Structure formats: structure tokens, C-alpha cells
Amino acid sequence: MLPAINCIGFSPIEAYATHRSRLQAHAQRHHAHMLACxxxxxxxxxxxxxxxxxxxxSxxxxxxxxxxxxxxxIAALEADPARSVATNALVLRIPRWRVSSTAARCRCRARRAARHLGLSVAGLAESDAHVLGVATAIESVLQSANAA
Structure with missing residues (x-):
């Protein structure tokens, strides 16, 4: 069951459940790619x-x-609606959309790295203090590693 949900993500499921009647009545008002998602x-x-x-x-x-x-x-996504939907599902990593929770982002940049990388730490509903504590600990370790 979880793999099936993970392929879609929680956000489209919740958005569809919340806005289904409006989408059916006013589909033309929505961007085609977002509507497909x-x-x-x-x-x-x-x-x-x-x-x-x-x-x-658990x-x-x-x-x-x-x-x-x-x-x-962007032009490649606009030209191919199926690719746009698939890319959107892949990159929507705002964890509260996926697990109805809070999240924190830790910066993960090694001194010699060419790109900035980010690590999201998320938890389930009402776990804000725990998530922030874990994120703080991870950032401390990352800063120490980058300073070395």
C-alpha cells in the first residue's frame, strides 16, 4: 500500500479530496500540468x-x-505534460505534503563541493520539537565535518 501512495505522494491525494468538486466544475481555470498532478x-x-x-x-x-x-x-516540461507531472511528483519534497508533518532543512555543503546540497528532516504530526532537535544535531555534525 505504501509504495502505491509514495508513487503519487500525499499532496495530490489530499488536494484531490479537498478540491474535487471545484476541479470538476472549473477545470479550465487551472493550469493543465497542475490539474494532471x-x-x-x-x-x-x-x-x-x-x-x-x-x-x-513506526x-x-x-x-x-x-x-x-x-x-x-522549464521549456522541456511545458512541451511534455507527462514529463511535467512525473518531474513534479519527484521534486515535490516538502515533507508536510507527504507525511502531514513538520520538517527542517539542513545545509550540507562540503568545503570543496561545487553545489549546495540540502537534507530534509521530517517527522509525523506533532513532532516539531523532536524534528528540530534531530535537525540541530545533524547540522552540528555537518558543520564539524566541514570545518575539518
């Missing part, structure tokens, strides 16, 4: 969401790259 959420059931949330509850925190790819060229 939100409509993906219609394929998940409330039971699937509930099972996914229960599976996620984790302490979630660590993920802030953005997992180099930003794509």
Missing part, C-alpha cells in the same frame, strides 16, 4: 491513506534530499 490523487482511497499513515508512524524521523535532481529546463 492533482487528478493523480483520485486513484487513492481513504483506506489506502489511512494504511499509509499507520505504516509511517519511523522516528525521515531523511531525504531536499531536491533529488538538478532542476530541469
Amino acid at each position: 492533482i487528478r493523480l490523487g483520485g486513484s487513492a482511497s481513504a483506506a489506502a491513506m489511512s494504511q499509509a499513515r499507520a505504516a509511517l508512524a 519511523f522516528n524521523v525521515f531523511l531525504m534530499a531536499t531536491v533529488p535532481i538538478v532542476p530541469p529546463v
